[in-house]
Amino acid sequence: MAKHILTGNNTEWKRYELNAFRFAFIYFFIQAFPLSWRFYKDLFTAIGSGFQFQDLFGLTTYMPRFFPKGSISTTGFAAYADWGIVLLIAAGGAIIWSIFDRDRKEYNQWYYWLRVLLRYRLAIAVIAFGIIKLFSIQLPPPTISDLHTNYGEFLPWKAYSLTTGVASAYYEPALGLIEILGGVLLLYRKTISIGAGLIAAFLINVLLANYAYEIGQQVYSAYLLVIAFFLIWYDTPRLFNLLVLQKRASANRIKPIITAGRWAKARVVLKSAFVVFILLLGVATYAGHKKDRFPFPENNGLAGAEGYYNVKKFILNNQERPYSFTDSLRWQDMVFEKWGTISIRSPQRIKPDLSTPEIISLQTDLERNYESAGNAGRAFYSYQIDTLHHKLSLQNKNKNYEEEKWVLQYNRPDSVTIVLTGVNQLKDSVHVVLNKVNRKYLLKEGRRKPIKI
Amino acid sequence: MPEIAPKKSSRYISKDIESLLNQATSHQVWSSWQLALFRIAFIFFALLVVPVKWEWYQRFFSGKTLFEFLSPLTGVRPDLITIQSESGRWGIASYATWGIALLIAVAGASIWTFLARKSRRTEYNTLYYWIVALARYRIAIGIIAFGFLKTFPMQMPYPSLANLNTGFGDYTAYKLYWQSVGVVTWYEIFLGYVEVVGGFLMFFRGTAALGAVINAGVLYNIAHANHAYDGGVHVYSAYFVLLSLFVLAYYAPNIWKLLIKEQDVIPQNYAPQPQKKWQRLVLLGFKYSLIFVFVVVLGYIRYDMHYNQGRLKEPVKPGLTGAKGYYHVTAFKVNGQEIPYSPLDTVRWQDAIFEKYSTFVFKVNKPVNIDLANGVPQTKDVDRTYEFAGEGGGRRFFYYDADTVKHILYLQDKNTGTRRNGEGRESRRTEQVKEKPRTKLVWHYSQPSESRFIISGLNEKKDSIYVVLDRIDRNYALEISRGVQ
Numbered sequence: 001m002a003k004h005i006l007t008g009n010n011t012e013w014k015r016y017e018l019n020a021f022r023f024a025f026i027y028f029f030i031q032a033f034p035l036s037w038r039f040y041k042d043l044f045t046a047i048g049s050g051f052q053f054q055d056l057f058g059l060t061t062y063m064p065r066f067f068p069k070g071s072i073s074t075t076g077f078a079a080y081a082d083w084g085i086v087l088l089i090a091a092g093g094a095i096i097w098s099i100f101d102r103d104r105k106e107y108n109q110w111y112y113w114l115r116v117l118l119r120y121r122l123a124i125a126v127i128a129f130g131i132i133k134l135f136s137i138q139l140p141p142p143t144i145s146d147l148h149t150n151y152g153e154f155l156p157w158k159a160y161s162l163t164t165g166v167a168s169a170y171y172e173p174a175l176g177l178i179e180i181l182g183g184v185l186l187l188y189r190k191t192i193s194i195g196a197g198l199i200a201a202f203l204i205n206v207l208l209a210n211y212a213y214e215i216g217q218q219v220y221s222a223y224l225l226v227i228a229f230f231l232i233w234y235d236t237p238r239l240f241n242l243l244v245l246q247k248r249a250s251a252n253r254i255k256p257i258i259t260a261g262r263w264a265k266a267r268v269v270l271k272s273a274f275v276v277f278i279l280l281l282g283v284a285t286y287a288g289h290k291k292d293r294f295p296f297p298e299n300n301g302l303a304g305a306e307g308y309y310n311v312k313k314f315i316l317n318n319q320e321r322p323y324s325f326t327d328s329l330r331w332q333d334m335v336f337e338k339w340g341t342i343s344i345r346s347p348q349r350i351k352p353d354l355s356t357p358e359i360i361s362l363q364t365d366l367e368r369n370y371e372s373a374g375n376a377g378r379a380f381y382s383y384q385i386d387t388l389h390h391k392l393s394l395q396n397k398n399k400n401y402e403e404e405k406w407v408l409q410y411n412r413p414d415s416v417t418i419v420l421t422g423v424n425q426l427k428d429s430v431h432v433v434l435n436k437v438n439r440k441y442l443l444k445e446g447r448r449k450p451i452k453i
Numbered sequence: 454m455p456e457i458a459p460k461k462s463s464r465y466i467s468k469d470i471e472s473l474l475n476q477a478t479s480h481q482v483w484s485s486w487q488l489a490l491f492r493i494a495f496i497f498f499a500l501l502v503v504p505v506k507w508e509w510y511q512r513f514f515s516g517k518t519l520f521e522f523l524s525p526l527t528g529v530r531p532d533l534i535t536i537q538s539e540s541g542r543w544g545i546a547s548y549a550t551w552g553i554a555l556l557i558a559v560a561g562a563s564i565w566t567f568l569a570r571k572s573r574r575t576e577y578n579t580l581y582y583w584i585v586a587l588a589r590y591r592i593a594i595g596i597i598a599f600g601f602l603k604t605f606p607m608q609m610p611y612p613s614l615a616n617l618n619t620g621f622g623d624y625t626a627y628k629l630y631w632q633s634v635g636v637v638t639w640y641e642i643f644l645g646y647v648e649v650v651g652g653f654l655m656f657f658r659g660t661a662a663l664g665a666v667i668n669a670g671v672l673y674n675i676a677h678a679n680h681a682y683d684g685g686v687h688v689y690s691a692y693f694v695l696l697s698l699f700v701l702a703y704y705a706p707n708i709w710k711l712l713i714k715e716q717d718v719i720p721q722n723y724a725p726q727p728q729k730k731w732q733r734l735v736l737l738g739f740k741y742s743l744i745f746v747f748v749v750v751l752g753y754i755r756y757d758m759h760y761n762q763g764r765l766k767e768p769v770k771p772g773l774t775g776a777k778g779y780y781h782v783t784a785f786k787v788n789g790q791e792i793p794y795s796p797l798d799t800v801r802w803q804d805a806i807f808e809k810y811s812t813f814v815f816k817v818n819k820p821v822n823i824d825l826a827n828g829v830p831q832t833k834d835v836d837r838t839y840e841f842a843g844e845g846g847g848r849r850f851f852y853y854d855a856d857t858v859k860h861i862l863y864l865q866d867k868n869t870g871t872r873r874n875g876e877g878r879e880s881r882r883t884e885q886v887k888e889k890p891r892t893k894l895v896w897h898y899s900q901p902s903e904s905r906f907i908i909s910g911l912n913e914k915k916d917s918i919y920v921v922l923d924r925i926d927r928n929y930a931l932e933i934s935r936g937v938q
Contacts, residue, residue: 147622151612152929154621156636159931163633166626171681190713201670212640214934235712242711242718243704244659251715310796323794325781325804332796352930376930441622442845443629447683447825448539453845 012105021107022097025114027090028230031083031223032121034062042361049362053284054294058360060128060281063223079219108254115231119186120274122227126199127183127278131285132359133176137294139164143371144308145335145343145378147441153377155352160213161374166443178202186231187274189255193239196231203228216356295357297339297365302385302392302410305336305418309434316430334434335378336418340365340385342394343378351400352376372397381406392420406430481721482575491577492565495584497558498699501531501551501692502591520754527598527747530689543680547688551695578723585703588696589655589664594747596652596668596693601752603645605759607830609635610767610839614779614806615814617929619846625825628843630682636931647671649748655700656744658724662704669697685827764830766839768810773855773862776807776906780922782815787916803847805922807906812840813851813864821847822870835865835891838872851894860899862908866892 013021034040039062046055066085072078132138142162151159164172179202185195203225210218235252242249258264292298311331314321321330328348335343357370365382372380379401381394390411396404408422408430416436423429445451483491504510509529516522533550540546602608609631616632624632634641651671654664676690703722711718727733758764782802785792792801799819806814811834828839835852851864869889896910904924912918 142621148620150618150620151624151632152617152931155930155933159636160633162621163629166629167678167681168626169677169680171677174677190715193712197666201667205674208640208643212637238711239708242707242720243662246659246720246722248717248719249711250717251711253715255715323796325794349927352933374930376933439622442625442823442843443622445625447625447627447843448543450822450825452820452822 013107018104018107019094019098021111022101023090023094024230025107025110026093026097027086028114028118028227030064030086030089032117032227036062036064038065045361051280051284052362053281053288054359054362056277056281056284057128057132060124061220061358061360063220074216075214080222082219083223111234112254112256115192115234118227118231119192122196122199122224122231123183123186124274124277125183125224126179126202128281130176130179130181130183131282133179134173135176135286135289136165136172137285137289137359139172140295140370141165142443143296143335143337144306145337145341145371145375145380147443148308148333148335148343148345149375149377153375155354155374155376156213157215157356158374160209160215175202193232193235196228200225200228200232293339294363295359295368295370296337297341297368297371297382299340299365299384301336301338301340301342301383304415305412306338307336307436308439309334309336309418310437311432312435313433314430315432317428331432334432337371340383341371341397342381342383342392343372344381345378348379350376350379350398353398353400355399366395366397369397391422481578483577488574488577489562489566491581492562493555493558494699495558495577495580496561496565497554498584498588498696500533500554500557501696502587504529504531506532519750520758523746523751523754524598527594527751531692543683543685548691550688581703582723582725585661585700588700589661590743592665592668592693592696592700593652593655594743596648596655596672597747598751600645600648600650600652601755603641604649604752605755606635606638606641606645607755607759607765609641610765611635611638612931613767613808613812613840614777615808615812615840615848615850616844617931618779618804618806619844619848623844623846625823625843626682627684627827630678630684653744653748656740658722661700662708665697665700665704669694669701672697764832766828766830766837768808768812768834768837768840768852770811770834772807772809772811772813773853773857775900775903777809778807778904778924779927780805780807780906780924782920783923784919784921786919787912789917789919802920805920808840810834811853811855812867813853813862814848816846816848818847821845821849821868824868824870824872826872835867838867841868842872855898860897862894862896862898864894864896866894 039059042055042059046052046059049055064082064086066082072081129138139161142165146162154162178198182195182199182202185191185198203221207218207221207225209215210221238249238251241247258267288294310333314330316329321327323332324330324347326347328346330346332345332347334345337343352375353369353373355369355373357368357373372378380397381404382397383395384393385391386393390409392406392408392410394406394408396402403425406422406424408420411419411421413419418434418436419432420434421429421431440453442451442453445453504513504525509525513522513525516525531550531554533553535541536546536549538546541549612632612635621629634644647667648671651664651667654660654667672690672693676687676694679685679687679690707718707720707722710716725736727736763769782794782805785794785801787800792798794801794803796803797818799817801817803816803818805816806812808814823845824838824842826838826842828837828842831837841848841850850867852867853865854863855861856863869891871889892913894910894912896908898909899907901907904926906922906924908918908920908922910918
């Protein structure tokens, strides 16, 4: 640690302050600095794949992990098990450190640089989340399948995500801009508390919404929130003096005065790297989203088929089945998305995909499960088209039904009718006649004018 | 080699204070543009806070209960002008009152400046303090009352069975927004407490800046969401953002100096310092009675209305015993003729619901007039419309009284088809004026088994219907906790 790059008062710290700092330093350093080989492996994957935004985004969500994914509960207190390990290391480390560094009077330098690390760690996280909100990738608008799913058939997180997804008036992009603004304010020493305060206010709501709707990102939100609080802590006494006690408040006097030399060069390099990464993430996210429609599948669906269909006729194993509420084998309606996904509603109860879609790496169309996860009302199939033989190869997207596959011959006698014939992996055969229904949606009509629907 | 700055020692500190004090006193003299700007701001915010419309005073003085007396105080809106257009209700033109207030403020400030041209006044510290105090108290009582709607979770009820069985696309956005909050009651209560606490902080000078930050943040989110979902209370929410920013501006120069310019600050804000004991008592007495009335008393009234009186958006009268549930329509006859199920049929019911309260719902593939109002609390169950406000999907909603001896249901159509504009609470009174008479039906029912109901009687077209309903006991994904999978 270079000694001479800070100016300010070198008042002596109290004993408990020194001890608390040693503990905090180790704790936050392990939490924020990527020490795991996993991070560098992912970094090289991201470079190797030509900077796909999903890979880049995945890097920004780094947290040290001691228990492999899936080995600990994702809910309740146990979800924080990794933090427990970090706490133990920090406690042990702080004891050893205090023995070897007995004569220390203050850690102003260390404190400053720890805050630098945490500022950048937090900034990169919230800016990355800001970017995916700015382009409405995190919470996209509902699909046709969503519009035809009953409210009660969604897991809470899905109802919450879709509700945010229907917002107009640039609501979601504005939330993203607030996160980006908070992140940018962290980059300037004088606006740290304002930025961290903004982010903390935002993250308190994110954290609680994560618990309320079981969104599944509560540990990461709490991780960022703790960092934000730690950053605010520094200015809290002076703000408390100024605003609450309304008495003399002394300003911060500890500032870097790096003007030349190795440290100045290192600073320029690191700051540039940060800015380049953010710009890269922003551009890659915008371009990637435009190109591949993430979080929805990239490949186009059957041309001109997009829409909602009534299953007019349904023949299973050569037996016609009439419309029914109770016949769990009878398909009721079907949706062709713009991309290669079909969804089917039938009275059969579906075990929903309980996973939370995360943006951690580039995914194939089949793996892109945002549209199907958390939906218990419809069965989702990813499909490939063989236009030469008029064949669709369907694969159920839900992990609980991954063995389910259909090969269906399609025939389109007119623009509103699709006839599908084929078999599944159990050799059940179907023949269905689909009729496109031109539906008006109240969601799209809105409340501004009287409507009968 | 980086330069080493000289260390500051305690010797310098007394000098620091001296220079700060000088700065502070010199700060007392305002520049002429600051004086002019203040005059505008003073008139503008006074116009927004003090009720200027005659109707408001009429309503205020005609209050018969304590709540009717307090409610105009907490909810006063500065409606100087209302523009009758789509934008005037939902868009930019709905903020016209602010523009008018600003015009009046600029004109008034010009006259004021002219009249004061010979005055030797160099500052308005005292007046500034009082207009900020007025804004603080306005925010406090308004936002605390706002918060109580959620701490006693009235504003967003939990989705009903009909809500759970309605397609996502058959909702308006505003209903989806409220319903998503209603799904998690503790979250709604928490949001309410954030408002109550944020409002409470405005009562005290020391916490007003923090309160203003919280309120500006929370109410910005509410205002923007109201634009995003056509919730209709965007102007009223944005109004509190505006007031909060005005309060924050009072503290901003000192915060700026401390954090951005990194200079020590000794706050020199004016505060009333009553010399005589009785003056102090009057001021404090006034302050704490306001707090008592708008926090404790209003809080109790809201609690009582919610938990004791049941002044709610949802009906409270329990439905037919043991009937609650979602039903398949197993058989459906019109004038003795069976109609098989088809999703396209415009007469046959597709499903039916007995809610836990006395509402009976059935679904037909036939368009209905959508109720686009907010579904505010009403005293009578039959008038409570929240359960279907902003919702389509062909469902019909009937309030019923059951005669359990003769097995007869007396039904009244809840959707009168008249609340078809997206009205906010302002037009609550006009809503009632337009009411049409309700469709009334009398049906016989029997319950041959625990899960089966048979209904017979005449429908709206006086055709006789015979319906067999079978209850489906099922779970909803919305109620699955992933933790216990």
